[in-house]
Each structure stands twice: as C-alpha cells, then as structure tokens.
Amino acid sequence: MAxxxxxxxxxxxxxxxxxxxxxxxxxxxxxxxTSSKDGYQLVAWSPGISSDDARQLAVWGPAHDSMIVDDPxxxxxxxxxxxxxxxxxxxxxxxxxxxxGRGGRQVYTHCFVLDxxxxxxxxxDPFRVLSAALSIHDLRPGATLPTDLPTMKMLPSGGPVDAxxxxxxxxxxQQQSLVAWTHYAMTSKKLLFTGGYNDRFLSVFFNLLPVxxxxxFTFSTRLRYSQRRDFRLVGLANDVQEQKKAxxxxxxxxxxxxxxxxxxxxxxxxxATWLQVALCHREPxxxxxxxxxxxLTTRLEDLSAVGNRLRVAMSGKKxxxxxxxxxxxxxxxxxxxxxTDRAELFxxxxxxxxxxxxxxxxxxxxxCAQPDQQLQALRQECARHFLxxxxxxNCEPGSKGATAVEILSLILRVSP
Amino acid sequence: MTKRVLVAMxxxxxxxxxxxxxxxxxxxxxxxxxxxxxxxAAPLALSHQARTQGVRPQMVAVxxxxxxxxxxxxxxxxxxxxxQNSRVQVLARGAFSITLQQRTMMALSNCRFPExxxxxxxxxxxxxxxxxxxxxxxxxxxxxxxxxGEAILEEIDHPNAYPxxxxxxxxxxxxxxxxxxxxxxxxxxxxxxxxxxxxxxxSEQDSRKTRGKTTRPVAIVFSKADRCEPCFDNPxxxxxxxxxxxxxxxxxxxxxxxxxxxxxxxxxxxxxxxGEGTSAVPLRIEPRGIVExxxxxxxxV
Numbered sequence: 174m175a176x177x178x179x180x181x182x183x184x185x186x187x188x189x190x191x192x193x194x195x196x197x198x199x200x201x202x203x204x205x206x207t208s209s210k211d212g213y214q215l216v217a218w219s220p221g222i223s224s225d226d227a228r229q230l231a232v233w234g235p236a237h238d239s240m241i242v243d244d245p246x247x248x249x250x251x252x253x254x255x256x257x258x259x260x261x262x263x264x265x266x267x268x269x270x271x272x273x274g275r276g277g278r279q280v281y282t283h284c285f286v287l288d289x290x291x292x293x294x295x296x297x298d299p300f301r302v303l304s305a306a307l308s309i310h311d312l313r314p315g316a317t318l319p320t321d322l323p324t325m326k327m328l329p330s331g332g333p334v335d336a337x338x339x340x341x342x343x344x345x346x347q348q349q350s351l352v353a354w355t356h357y358a359m360t361s362k363k364l365l366f367t368g369g370y371n372d373r374f375l376s377v378f379f380n381l382l383p384v385x386x387x388x389x390f391t392f393s394t395r396l397r398y399s400q401r402r403d404f405r406l407v408g409l410a411n412d413v414q415e416q417k418k419a420x421x422x423x424x425x426x427x428x429x430x431x432x433x434x435x436x437x438x439x440x441x442x443x444x445a446t447w448l449q450v451a452l453c454h455r456e457p458x459x460x461x462x463x464x465x466x467x468x469l470t471t472r473l474e475d476l477s478a479v480g481n482r483l484r485v486a487m488s489g490k491k492x493x494x495x496x497x498x499x500x501x502x503x504x505x506x507x508x509x510x511x512x513t514d515r516a517e518l519f520x521x522x523x524x525x526x527x528x529x530x531x532x533x534x535x536x537x538x539x540x541c542a543q544p545d546q547q548l549q550a551l552r553q554e555c556a557r558h559f560l561x562x563x564x565x566x567n568c569e570p571g572s573k574g575a576t577a578v579e580i581l582s583l584i585l586r587v588s589p
Numbered sequence: 590m591t592k593r594v595l596v597a598m599x600x601x602x603x604x605x606x607x608x609x610x611x612x613x614x615x616x617x618x619x620x621x622x623x624x625x626x627x628x629x630a631a632p633l634a635l636s637h638q639a640r641t642q643g644v645r646p647q648m649v650a651v652x653x654x655x656x657x658x659x660x661x662x663x664x665x666x667x668x669x670x671x672x673q674n675s676r677v678q679v680l681a682r683g684a685f686s687i688t689l690q691q692r693t694m695m696a697l698s699n700c701r702f703p704e705x706x707x708x709x710x711x712x713x714x715x716x717x718x719x720x721x722x723x724x725x726x727x728x729x730x731x732x733x734x735x736x737x738g739e740a741i742l743e744e745i746d747h748p749n750a751y752p753x754x755x756x757x758x759x760x761x762x763x764x765x766x767x768x769x770x771x772x773x774x775x776x777x778x779x780x781x782x783x784x785x786x787x788x789x790x791x792s793e794q795d796s797r798k799t800r801g802k803t804t805r806p807v808a809i810v811f812s813k814a815d816r817c818e819p820c821f822d823n824p825x826x827x828x829x830x831x832x833x834x835x836x837x838x839x840x841x842x843x844x845x846x847x848x849x850x851x852x853x854x855x856x857x858x859x860x861x862x863x864g865e866g867t868s869a870v871p872l873r874i875e876p877r878g879i880v881e882x883x884x885x886x887x888x889x890v
Contacts, residue, residue: 211779212655212739213708228747236708236739270866273656274859275702399709400630421624 194326195294197302198222198286202234204279205318206272213237213280217319222286229255230284233402235265239280241395241412243267249395250372252299253404260292260388261285262299264306265396268314281314285325289388294329297387300376301329333465338380339457341373348452351377353433356445358390358406359476361426365398365407365419368430375406381448381460383467386476398422443480450484463487518551522559526566526578613639613646613732615756629753630710634683635717635732646717646730647890648760653767654783655738658812660703661853662767663735664693666879667716675723677884682717682730689714689735697853700870706737710753713737720887729887742783745790759794763806763886770811770820770850773831784809784835792842799844806845806889808882809835815852821878824848847885851878 200218207216213236215227222230233253240247249265261284268281285302287295295301305327306312342348355378357364372394379387394408398419409415420427428434438446451460463483471479563578609618612626613635619626623633639646653659667690670679681687692714696703706713714735721728736754744754758764766787772780788807795803811827814820820827825848828836839846855875859867 210739210742212737212742214739228743228750231743232750234708236737237705238707238712239709270868271705273705274867274869275656275705276868277704397709397712400625400627400711401709 194328195291197325197327199322199325200230200284202230203268203281204271217322219322219324221324226255226286234282235280235396237277239397240267241397241410241415247395251393253391255286258289260287262302264312283312296333296384298379300379333384334461335380336457336461338377339460342377350433352445352449353436354428355448356436356442357426357428359442359444363405363425364428365409365425366428366430367409367416370430381464383464383471385469385471386473389473443477447480447484450487454487518555519558522555523562526562610636612636615752625711629756631753632685632715634685638682638717644730646732647762648732648757649763650758650761651733651765652741652787653738657738657767657769659767660706660735661693662812664690665853665876666883668694669879678721680719682719686716686718689716697871697874702869702871706735708737708740722887745786762890764791765882766807766809767812769813771813771816774817781832781834785838788838788842802842802844804844806886807843808847808849808886810849810851810882812851814850815855820850824850845889849878849882
C-alpha cells in the first residue's frame with residue numbers, strides 16, 4: 174500500500190485536532206521525599222490523569238529492587254491496561270541513589286497513558302507510542318524531579334504494519350524464533366521469556382499482529398516477576414532465580430530465546446504458520462498489506478481462521494504470480510482526470526458502503542496504485558464524503574454494512 | 590504369555606490437592622500446592638502451619654512510614670528473642686520466618702542497614718513464631734509481616750489497594766506503630782500526619798469497642814530514639830510535647846495503649862560514594878528498648 178503522510182490523510186476524527194496530534198497523559202513514579210509522602214509515589218502527573226488512574230499506577234509501579242539487572246543503562250518496557258478503557262505504556266530505568274540513604278538506586282518509571290481511541294490512532298502499538306515519546310523528550314531522570322507534567326501531544330504516523338520492520342527479520346534463525354514465539358504467545362495464558370532477547374523482537378511481534386489483537390498482549394521486560402503485575406508476556410532476562418520463582422506460579426509457559434523450542438507444523442497455531450509463510454516469501458510489503466487489511470472487528474479467537482485465510486491467499490499469489498499481474502491490468506482503475514473523476518469515486522464509496530464488493534475492490538485498487546498527487550488530494554475529499562455517509566447509515570456492529578465501513582476505513586485511512 | 594501385575598491405585602493421593610486451601614490472611618481459596626495466595630500474595634505456608642496446629646495464630650502488625658525502621662526493629666527483635674531471654678522467648682516456625690532476622694543481622698554486621706523492603710507483597714518477609722512469656726501458662730502463636738511503608742500508606746489512603754494489608758489489619762490483634770524520631774526532631778510534620786491517619790484507620794476498622802473506644806492494644810514506639818536521648822526518659826511526655834495531635838487521638842480512640850522508645854544503631858555515620866549518593870552507616874549496634882513494646886503488647890493481646 175502506498176505510504177502516506179498522516180497530516181494529509183487523517184481526516185479529523187472527533188478526538189484529534191487539526192494537525193492530527195493525539196493527547197497523551199504522562200506520569201512519573203519513583204522514590205522521593207515530597208511534601209505529601211516519603212518513598213515510592215507518583216511524583217508528577219499531567220492534568221488528564223484521574224485519581225483512579227493515579228491510584229492504579231501507584232499500585233502497579235515498580236519500586237525498590239524491581240529491575241532484574243542492577244545496571245543504570247538497563248531499560249524495562251511495559252504495556253498494560255489501566256482500568257477498562259485506557260492503556261499505559263511505560264519505561265523504567267535506574268535513577269540516582271535512593272533518597273533515604275539505605276543503599277541502591279531509585280527505580281524511575283515514566284508512564285504514558287492513552288484512552289482506547291487515542292491508542293487506536295497509534296494502531297494499538299505500544300512501541301509507536303514509546304518511539305513518539307522518545308522523539309519528543311529525553312526520558313531519563315534529571316537532576317531534579319518535576320512536580321507537574323504537561324499533557325503531551327504526539328503525532329501518530331505510519332500504516333498499521335511497517336514493512337521495514339519485517340525486513341529487519343531476515344535471518345532464518347530469527348524467523349524461526351519469531352514463529353515459535355508467536356505460537357507460544359498465542360497458545361499460552363501467560364508466557365515467560367528468557368535469554369538473549371531484545372526489544373526489537375517484541376516490536377516486530379506487535380507489528381505483525383492485526384491491530385485489533387494487539388491490546389491483548391500486555392508485556393513487561395526486565396522487571397522482577399510479581400504476581401501483582403499481571404502481564405501476558407513476561408521477560409525475565411537471564412535471572413535463574415526469577416525464572417524459578419515465576420515458573421512456580423500456575424499457568425506459565427517458558428520460552429528460551431537462546432534455545433527456542435521447535436513447533437511442529439501440525440500442532441502450530443495458524444497465525445504462526447502464516448507468519449512463517451509471510452517471512453519465507455520475502456515479500457514484506459505484501460505481507461504488511463495483508464495484515465493491515467484484517468478487519469478491525471477481528472477477535473483473538475478469530476485469529477486461527479484469519480491466519481489460515483492469509484496463508485492460503487499468499488501461497489496462491491505466489492503460485493500464480495504471472496497470472497496475478499495480468500488480472501491487475503484488467504481491473505479498471507479509476508483514472509483521475511481534471512474534476513471529472515470525483516463523482517465516480519463518490520459513487521464507488523456509496524456502492525461500497527451498500528456492500529458492493531466490486532466497488533470495494535476498485536477503490537482498493539485505486540489507492541493501492543502508485544502515489545499520485547492528484548489521488549492524494551482526492552483521498553481527503555473521498556474520506557470526508559465517506560464519513561458523512563457512514564454517519565448517516567449508522568450500521569449495526571457485525572452487520573455487512575459495518576464490515577464495509579471498516580474496510581473502507583482501511584482503504585481511505587480514516588476513523589469512522 | 591501374559592504377565593499379571595498388580596498396580597496400586599495411587600489416585601487417592603490427588604484427592605488432597607483437589608481440596609482448596611483458604612489463605613490464612615484474606616480467606617481466598619487457593620490450590621493446595623500453591624506457594625503464595627493468588628489474591629493477597631501472603632505465603633500459604635501460614636495456612637498449612639495453622640492447619641497442623643491446634644491453636645490459631647494471632648497477628649501482630651508492625652506499621653510505620655517508609656524508612657521508619659520497621660525491618661531493623663523486627664529483625665533485631667527476633668534476633669534478641671530467639672536467643673535465651675529471661676522474660677520472653679520466641680521460637681520461629683517455618684524456615685521462611687528466619688529470613689528477615691538473617692537479612693537484618695547480616696546487613697548490620699556488615700555496617701549497613703538492610704535494603705528497603707520492596708512494595709510488592711509477594712516479596713515481603715513474614716514471620717510465624719511461638720512466643721512464650723514467663724507469666725503466661727500457654728505459649729502464643731504469632732504472625733508478623735514486614736510490610737513496605739509506601740504500601741501501608743497507599744492502603745490507608747485507598748482501602749483495598751493492597752488486599753494483604755487490608756485483611757491483615759482487619760484481623761490483627763495488636764499493633765506496633767513506629768514513629769521516626771529522627772524526622773520528628775528535624776521538624777517534619779509528615780510523621781505526625783501519617784500516624785494520625787493510621788490511628789483513625791485502625792480505630793474505624795476495629796469492631797471490638799467499649800464505650801466508643803477500640804480495645805485493640807497499640808504500642809507507639811519512637812524508633813531511632815538514640816538520636817534524641819530525652820525520648821528514652823519519658824516517651825509519653827515526648828509524645829505529648831512533640832506529637833500532640835497523635836497523643837490526643839490515641840487518648841480518645843484507644844483504651845489499651847503505651848508509648849515506648851527504641852534504638853538499634855547507637856551511632857550513625859554517613860558515607861558518600863561516587864554515583865551512589867549518601868548512605869547511612871550504623872557505626873555500632875546498641876539495641877535499646879526493643880523487647881519492651883513487644884512484651885507489653887503480647888501481655889495485652
């Protein structure tokens with residue numbers, strides 16, 4: 174799919190301003206002596222952090238001796254829900270010496286809190302939130318702790334799946350690890366991972382998940398295990414004691430990155446098998462496009478069926494590569510001409526909303542064509558037209574019309 | 590040819606595991622062989638031990654702000670009482686009960702204070718012991734956890750944030766409340782407010798009341814009192830003069846209370862290390878007033 178600039182293509186959803194930025198709340202949890210309390214506490218937070226959020230962050234926050242490795246350069250990344258409708262992405266590092274003079278360094282956690290709608294603007298990918306935050310601020314603790322923080326304005330960018338990240342996983346060993354890991358992540362209630370992993374691996378895993386599935390995979394890396402912090406994926410570095418302690422709890426599978434277990438294809442989760450096919454075909458753009466187009470209504474339990482469908486589709490395309498290029502020419506693109514094509518495009522949008530599959534295909538083929546200045550300008554107009562129509566129709570969730578709305582949203586890059 | 594073999598049916602052994610085990614602290618059901626309670630993270634060893642003994646253990650809470658000296662006080666108390674003592678003798682139950690004492694004494698013997706207690710309840714040290722007082726015929730079973738100060742304050746501000754603390758304080762028979770004398774002497778009002786909050790919380794939580802006052806015994810201990818000698822001479826007078834609000838609250842809400850002073854490190858120095866900041870160093874170990882509050886409390890329980 175053609176790359177796009179979010180500032181051009183994001184047609185103002187209700188919660189964003191004209192520049193397309195998203196409001197992200199922030200909070201800092203660390204050890205300090207303040208006017209209200211001594212010890213670990215939320216020392217600063219932005220205005221949008223409610224008292225309930227603050228309470229949950231204070232209870233969740235990693236305190237003294239929570240980092241597995243006692244190294245000031247070590248970084249822990251965490252992602253978890255906050256209440257029913259919010260998400261927290263956080264970054265924990267070791268700071269200065271503990272204020273009370275009892276030895277050890279303070280554990281410093283910078284949290285970013287987004288509501289579900291804002292998180293969706295980041296394609297439900299915690300790593301995009303973190304990279305946006307890191308591009309705005311230096312997240313290391315300073316000499317003095319702030320007492321209040323502003324609400325951050327972040328600009329989400331990029332499509333649902335970044336093909337560049339898939340290219341990064343080029344070696345067969347990495348690919349095999351990713352496939353095995355995906356299988357265990359999908360089939361385990363909780364998964365511990367140990368050994369020489371890095372955060373890039375997790376970011377690729379999220380990148381290769383359908384957008385609607387990503388919030389299910391809460392994770393923590395390089396923090397000591399605590400049953401108080403309920404994560405689905407728990408990274409424990411190479412600390413054997415922590416691994417044993419966590420493994421004593423119920424329902425854990427362990428994945429060793431240094432010696433990943435093989436997963437026989439017959440019993441492998443279909444989404445993992447699809448990823449294997451996608452990685453082996455070495456067509457990252459195509460794989461990214463296919464994952465991007467998975468409807469936003471897809472649930473975790475639907476992932477097996479979706480994985481099977483995508484695998485069959487990609488294998489079929491590979492077999493009929495020459496034949497596949499020919500029909501593309503036969504699909505008539507809507508060729509934009511000076512002020513004459515707009516009505517036809519609007520008609521296509523209307524027909525697509527009514528459930529006309531051929532209209533959907535034609536629209537998709539149009540936007541998937543090479544980027545064109547005129548098309549880019551038309552996209553915004555089409556998107557506005559689509560939004561007004563979608564509001565009028567107000568389709569029931571799960572209906573054919575609702576599915577059409579979601580597919581059109583993907584094609585036109587807008588949120589209905 | 591077929592060999593006939595008799596195979597013993599061992600499945601009955603699984604029957605015990607099928608029965609849920611109630612957590613002694615919060616009462617939640619758990620799998621029989623789980624290590625920590627899935628709800629409050631208290632060790633289920635306490636429940637196993639309570640089941641095997643005829644006597645139900647009493648609970649004693651040691652409370653205070655972060656860095657008030659809870660770990661040092663409890664560790665030193667256990668170390669002193671597990672040695673030969675003429676008035677009170679303590680016998681640890683379960684190997685896990687010795688960890689706190691071991692950790693504290695090892696740190697002090699290396700000229701440093703024990704590290705801060707983590708906020709996560711699954712990493713707290715719990716002590717289960719048998720206490721014998723000369724004047725009482727039967728020994729008492731006691732459970733005492735070493736909880737993080739921040740977690741205690743969080744629970745008081747937002748009840749049920751820490752289920753272990755909530756359930757423990759609801760059920761505990763007596764409370765040792767540590768007030769950091771060093772911080773009181775430096776003029777900070779934070780200790781005063783914390784203790785007032787705690788007194789209010791404890792009195793409102795307790796249902797055992799006579800004439801509007803709670804009967805649960807509370808020992809208010811001025812820790813690190815070696816930094817203020819007059820505190821040892823008359824702790825109640827010290828409380829009345831330095832923490833009048835606290836003194837007033839205790840008078841009005843409790844029938845069984847006592848003021849005490851204690852100190853573990855006779856002298857403290859400070860060491861500056863590159864990148865590590867300033868850390869306090871206990872120069873000599875000189876425990877004073879450690880056993881008295883505990884002995885008073887055990888007699889009252």
